[in-house]
Amino acid sequence: MILMRAILSEVHSHGNQQSLTLELIDVPFVVNDLAMIFMENNAKASRLVPIKRREHHHVVDVTIAVPAFIFEQDNQREFSWAMYLTFNVDTKHYLLEVESEYVSDRHQLTLDSYFQFNADSQNHALFEIHTGQNPDEFVVNSINLTKDGLTVTGLNTINDQPLENQCLLLENAATATVTEYEIATELLRGLFSVTVPIADLTAAGPYNLYVEYDYHSQHVRQRLVLDRELTGQSGAQALPSGRIGRLERVADGRLQVQTDAPVSLKRKVVALGSKAERVKAGLHQLHEKLSNRYMRWLFKQGHRPFAATTIIFESFGGRQISDSPLAIYQMFKQLYPGFHFVWSVERELVPYCKANHIAYVVRRTARWARTLEKAQYWISNARFPAWVKKPKYVTYIQTWHGTPLKKLGLDIENVMMPGTTTEAYHRNFVQEANRWDALVSPNDYSTQIFRSAFGFNNQILKVGYPRNDELINATPVDITALKQKLKIPLDKKVVMYAPTYRDNQFVEKGKYTFELPFSLADFKQRFGEDTVLILRMHYLISNALDVSEYSDFVYDLSSYPNISDLYLVSDLLITDYSSVFFDYAYLKRPILFYPYDYQLYQGELRGFYLDYEHDLPGTIAHNEAELLVNIRNGLRQPDMSQNAKFQAFYERFCAIDDGQAAIKVVRYVMHQIEANQ
Structure with a gap:
């Protein structure tokens, strides 16, 4: 058989x-x-x-x-x-x-x-x-009516050929007045986004929607349609005229904006009071501090899913709002803001969530347990605690957080982490991995490792890492804006140092220490006039590095939420055994490896999947003197696309990612949502 x-x-x-x-x-x-x-x-x-x-x-x-x-x-x-x-x-x-x-x-x-x-x-x-579809219809990807206006996203190509002079037409059916909006914003490659300002929807409707463009010497006008229900999209909004704007999908799929009479004051007061009661109850539960025993008991209780589709996001155990979960969250918010999105965070992130208007629940609270158990979708890049129960109605999407260089899961022969044994670590890893309904993979290499190291038998989405979409879609203007945001001088080159933690340098379970393996004084003396240094420590490293003496030269951005921003502003990456170089390679900029404890790390710790001496896309420095020389050489060669060894690495590990990984994961979730309706 x-x-x-x-x-x-x-x-x-x-x-x-x-x-x-x-x-x-x-x-x-x-x-x-x-x-x-x-x-x-x-x-x-x-x-x-x-x-x-x-x-x-x-x-x-x-x-x-x-x-x-x-x-x-x-x-x-x-x-x-x-x-x-x-x-x-x-x-x-x-x-x-x-x-x-x-x-x-x-x-x-x-x-x-x-x-x-x-x-x-x-x-x-x-x-x-x-075939034989109605040529007068243009199918959009999403349409949303919010306080900013009416936003439409759709394709700007047909069979990979660009649509020229594309514009959106807003027709007031009552007056036959037509307003034209140029489509000039590319949300992603092949996907446009255009917004009709809310102030332009003041008159009584309804409004009809069309798109016009030139294609193969033919001028085309088509009405906007949606080939599915308006699930997940924001469909109602108060208009400046006092009316209520409402998206409507009529019988043939055609889209209209209806304008209804305003809601009465009595109904507004009733709705506001109901909302206030829900907020009050949620805050009460949020501030309950419960023991682990009680928390485990909460997860054993029977729950039913929320009536509204709810998606929970978590990054690095609630320590950050970052990485691929953030990229997926942002894409969901843009295309389907009608769903309920909640971040699972540690209490230290609450001020950040409030400042950025991010809905959240604090981990290990009663509200967290209830929300996690009643949500229909979990999206995380690390593991939830083993005692968190996954209901049958939950779809759990695991984005993971890097292309494997170091051995993972079952492939680690001798686990030296505190609080566990090799046998227990392997058993727990496989149990957790097979709770994942779908696992995101960036390439065939990772897919093979995930299957074996995790004992994973469920669905793999080989779409690339959503966090890397930014690297592919960013423009020089975007990079300049990021440098200004980070207060990095525009006339200086940027070197980024991003090492991993060492499994044998722990102070307690889940916390590791690290000391810089080179002199900042020597670094500044060599490169300080025209270069700055970014430090990006691993999220598990617990000790803060003191760089106050070099504040005009060194930027410690270890807690900055989006590492992709740091890649974009950097001209050269220095790392050791961290998988960050797989992502940085998308930019085709020089990468320098500094494995100052290579023999120890190879022989006593995890080991590697790749041949560290031969398969890496950059130069290896074994001591501080070599490090400084190779930094100088690397900064002189900013583009690695003509380097044969680098390009071979790129084709093997980066080539499948087209800058649309986040929308592909969103599309996967939408397929699940529509199948369950």
Whole structure:
């Protein structure tokens, strides 16, 4: 019996050409004659496509041409292709249905056709093509009516070709007045965002919405439609005229803004009083301080989910509002602000949440237990306590927090962390990992490690890390603004030092110490005139470094919430065994490695997945003298794109990320929400 699995994990579009990547799991010793068979579910047609197998890992690639999957038969306009892997083992032939872990948005082929990669109810992959659609309709990704105005997001390409002179039209149906808004803001590559100011919605409606653009020498005008319900979108807002603006999706999917008479004062007072009571009750629960025993008891109680879709975010055990959970949160807030978003934080972050208008619950309080248990979605980059119960209705998305360099989970042969043993650590890691319904992966290398080191059998979303979208989408103007925000002189180069913690340098469970392995005085003497130094310590390092003597040269930004901002302003990265260099490599800037205790770390601590001496994308300095020389050399070569070794590393670890990882995770969650409605 063959237990092998084939999973669609990635798709890249190149016009009519689609490159599909499949991950193969539990592969028999010898598998021959690999090919893909596509079966059309309605007409029972089939297509056989050869497979290209990669040298590393059990990953295969398939390239298909979309037009080959469209045919004329009884005016068929919808095509649904199931995917099968065919192969031989010894003398036996096998046919294996392909599973799907790829989350696809619609890809517009022409004005009246599009395709998507979906999954059926058994999570098997489907390639769906829709032709003969209404060419007068423009399907938007999201639409929201807020205090800032009416914001629309949608595609600014058709089959990877840009739409020229694109604009949004707002038509007052009562007066036939049309106002035009230029679409000039690119939210992400291929996705626009445009906002109609709230002050422009003063007259009585309703308002109709259209988009105009030039495409292949054709001027196009289409009405705006949404091909699903308005779930998660903000659909009502008080207007300056005193009326209430309300988004409406009419029977044919067409979008309108209705303007209703204002709500009576009596109804406002009743609603305000009800809200005040809920806030009062929440604050009372928030300030209860409970023992761990009582907290565990709370999680054992039966809960029912909130009526409104609620998503909990947590980063590094509540210590930060940062990393991939933050990037996903920001994308959700922009596209679907109608959902309820809550951050799980330590008490020290409460002032930050209040100042930035972020909804929060403080960890290990009664309100936290209740909110966590009643939310439908958890998104975290680390682990929740083992005693936190995960209800069956919860979907838990684990973003993780780095491409693995050091051994993880089951691959750590000798665990030297305080408060645990190797056996207990392995057992707890596997139990926790298999609570995750989906795990975000940045590349095939990480996917293979996650499967083995975590004993992980659930869904992997190989979309790249959402936190890295900023690195891909940032412009020089953005970088200048970040330097000004951080008060870094614009005329100075920036070196960033970001080491990891050492497993054997702990002071107590979960806390580690660190001392700088080089002289700040020597550093400043060499580079202080035209360069500054950023220090970014690992979040587990508990001792604060005293750099007050060098405040004009050294910036300790260890507690700064978004490390991607620090990557963007830096001209060179220095690290040791931290996985930060995998992310920094997206910028194609020089990376310097300073493993001053390499022999100890390799021999006595975790060990590495990569060959540290040969696989890294930069120079290794073994002592302080080499470090200073290599910093000088690195600053003289700011662009590494022509370095063959660096580029090979980039292709292996960074190439799949297209700057849209956050929206792909959002799309995955939206698929779950819509499936459960």
